[in-house]
């Protein structure tokens with residue numbers, strides 16, 4: 001095998017691509033794996049995200065997607081234990097839970113309570129009096145508040161850890177931009193990059209919002225677009241609040257360790273527009289301050305924009321191509337790609353190594369004839 005020959009070539013160096021490479025190499029150390037990524041991509045979602053691990057606040061019906069998200073949350077502690085042990089990069093993770101103020105949910109509030117009870121989701125409903133004891137920093141207007149057991153991770157640290165873990169396990173991390181492919185009939189032979197051709201036995205397209213551009217080179221049309229999110233991070237004392245807050249059109253996520261609190265986020269259908277607008281950031285902070293008033297005076301640390309990869313039906317696209325013999329997709333993780341990372345990595349490793357028992361038709365590329 002030559003230097004540029006790999007068993008598996010993963011295209012995309014966000015959390016999705018790197019976690020697949022990490023899990024594959026752990027499952028089969030003999031595999032020679034390359035991860036190709038565009039190093040100047042400042043809009044990638046994996047570093048833009050808030051790191052909420054929130055299947056319960058995000059979903060309102062118990063479909064296959066909800067179950068997949070829930071399984072992924074359950075896998076997080078063990079996944080991070082392995083990741084930190086291999087990478088030696090610390091990753092902040094908390095399972096303190098989320099708070100949902102009833103004032104933000106209004107008519108949907110009772111439905112949320114029923115859903116949480118029916119699905120046996122670990123939660124508590126706090127009366128206004130209890131809120132004053134347990135979370136006195138919340139606005140008095142929040143009313144009843146639901147505490148739900150879900151998680152929070154520092155996704156930038158997790159991304160750093162994944163890259164380092166891949167390297168430590170012997171994967172090749174190449175800062176290369178893929179512009180095309182060399183094909184032999186319905187088989188992909190090489191990815192064409194600015195650093196030369198990278199030959200592979202199997203290819204995984206895990207390029208987030210850019211997956212549809214790359215697929216076009218293969219004459220495949222993925223109905224996917226970037227949904228832009230503007231976000232910011234403010235300074236508040238570390239132990240000020242342990243919970244993640246989910247309000248109306250707002251969330252506030254504690255990054256701890258002196259890293260302040262992340263406030264999100266917009267949902268904008270504007271293509272790959274990288275702009276960050278002061279007025280939008282001011283509005284995000286003002287919305288968040290309606291439930292957490294002290295945010296009004298919290299110093300701004302930074303603001304940014306990132307692209308959520310959204311398929312037409314807002315479901316992930318994970319599985320084997322029907323058009324190319326040796327191509328797999330893992331993309332379209334939209335608002336929950338950080339949460340989905342561990343379960344997605346297991347799923348894709350199983351698919352690629354042909355050890356997976358149950359393939360999910362809801363996630364299959366075949367629904368779009370890919």
Ligand SMILES: Cc1cc2nc3c(=O)[nH]c(=O)nc-3n(C[C@H](O)[C@H](O)[C@H](O)COP(=O)(O)OP(=O)(O)OC[C@H]3O[C@@H](n4cnc5c(N)ncnc54)[C@H](O)[C@@H]3O)c2cc1C
Pocket residue numbers: 011012013014015016017036037038039041043044045046047048049050051052053054176177178179206207208209210211214228229230231264265305306307308309330331332333334335336337338339340
């Ligand atoms: C503002 C915002 C907030 C979010 N908050 C959360 C949250 O709280 N919880 C949660 O679970 N999820 C959240 N998400 C969603 C989550 O971040 C994404 O679903 C996830 O990061 C997608 O990861 P990815 O690796 O597929 O894509 P990305 O992270 O976008 O990575 C794509 C990779 O492909 C590479 N690439 C692109 N084109 C090429 C090319 N031609 N050649 C080589 N490489 C290429 C890029 O450089 C990049 O490395 C959020 C997203 C955003 C934008």
